Amino acid sequence: MINLFEPALGEEELAEVRAVFASGWLGKGTRTGEFEAAFAAHLGVPADRLVSLNSCTEGLFLAAELLEIGPGDEVVLPSVSFVGAANAVAARGGTPVFCDVDPHTLNPSVAHIAPRLTAATRAVLVLHYGGYPGDIENIAALCRDRGIPLIEDAACAVASRVSATACGTFGDIGLWSFDPMKILVTGDGGMLYARDPALAQRAAELSYLGLRQVSGYAQASTGGRWWEFQVGPFGRRSITNDISSAIGTVQLAKLPSFVRRRQEITHWYDDRLAGAAGLRRPAPPPPGHESSYYFYWVQMDRRIRDEVATRLYRRGIYTSFRYAPLHLVSAYGTQPALPGAERAAAETLCIPLHQGLDDTQLDTVATELRAAVAEVSELAGITAP
Known part of the structure; x- marks a missing residue:
């Protein structure tokens, strides 16, 4: 996995x-x-x-x-x-x-x-x-x-x-x-x-x-x-x-090298997923902002997100969504609708990102992600923008 x-x-x-x-x-x-x-x-x-x-x-x-x-x-x-x-x-x-x-x-x-x-x-x-x-x-x-x-x-x-x-x-x-x-x-x-x-x-x-x-x-x-x-x-x-x-x-002494590798992986995903039909990538940090590159997330039509995640899991790639919207948790009481959070929760998928990933694994993730999105979109009758 x-x-x-x-x-x-x-x-x-x-x-x-x-x-x-x-x-x-x-x-x-x-x-x-x-x-x-x-x-x-x-x-x-x-x-x-x-x-x-x-x-x-x-x-x-x-x-x-x-x-x-x-x-x-x-x-x-x-x-x-x-x-x-x-x-x-x-x-x-x-x-x-x-x-x-x-x-x-x-x-x-x-x-x-x-x-x-x-x-x-x-x-x-x-x-x-x-x-x-x-x-x-x-x-x-x-x-x-x-x-x-x-x-x-x-x-x-x-x-x-x-x-x-x-x-x-x-x-x-x-x-x-x-x-x-x-x-x-x-x-x-x-x-x-x-x-x-x-x-x-x-x-x-x-x-x-x-x-x-x-x-x-x-x-x-x-x-x-x-x-x-x-x-x-x-x-x-x-x-x-x-x-x-x-x-x-x-x-802590290794942290700069960890972050550099995570940045390399982020840029690699950006390049390999550019132009992929039906996929949206995260925006780069604005000038003056330095990220730790902890998550890499993609967004897609909510009608296919869950099935894409399931297919990737079956192909040996673990994905998830972090973090589920808390305003929908009943223990915290009644909360108003929050459309941005709800949209993000329905469309977002976090894909593997850690400094131990090698180029072969990255290629597998990108290839399988693009394939899964295309397959599920076709089955659902969705024409990707």
Whole structure:
């Protein structure tokens, strides 16, 4: 099967894991601090604004807690988004308010977000779809003008930038994912950025049981009862560990080459699928925008999309649509129709994109995709434009 996602891990990562094993310390320690510092340098932010976590989803829940979202509060977010974002709001008693997206870029703009803002809006939470930054500069300006905190789910955008500013750092809180399906992989893991250093400190405490003293071992040399502690906020344990962080540090060094290969694959698909009847390709990033090239998606007539996906699967190519519209999920309550999101969900198919794909596999994907679209269109009596 040619997979939609696939991690790129090798001997360098194994060597660092062996070194962690040999150190005798597997928990959160010096390796985690090194990874946080390296990731801060990658983003261009102070290291004390970052908190490493066991997942990006935990970061979303933590962001809702940091902003004290609760009953009566609304959070505006795109319907085409990760389910964990809406869950993080709803779990605290807040109301997810879904906005529409552009049906082709699958990102929201100010024009989609502004009409959904009310006096009850407590935050705006955006996703950078497929690693493409979207209208983030204008959205951030809108939130600043309205005095509304902005949360960026940058899970897909680990290397995305606009005018040299890293996605995830335009707003008040940013989040990244390092799970097995992402570009930079640590097994599981995430990172949280807070613009306000006090908020970052609170995030660090909440993610480790609210402890004001997190390491008795480090304090032992000072004497006294180093095993005693004080609790600030009532937190939980959602920290990462030195095994994951050691892997992450190696992966971060490889990130530029990962993104270059993904860009090459994107351009290759663009060329091979150009002129394919019945297929629409994603638009390239505008000037000044740098994508992480996390997704490559094609769009086609909604009457054939599902059957095309089925035929590709039977031919050894796994495809999917990410992410199903959340305004259609009954658990979040009644929501108005959002035509852009609904159109995107009916017409879009994400095809394999990861740095491990070779040219033979790419040729197979492009050839089989074009063939499947042509076959199913003919069976459905559809004349492709």
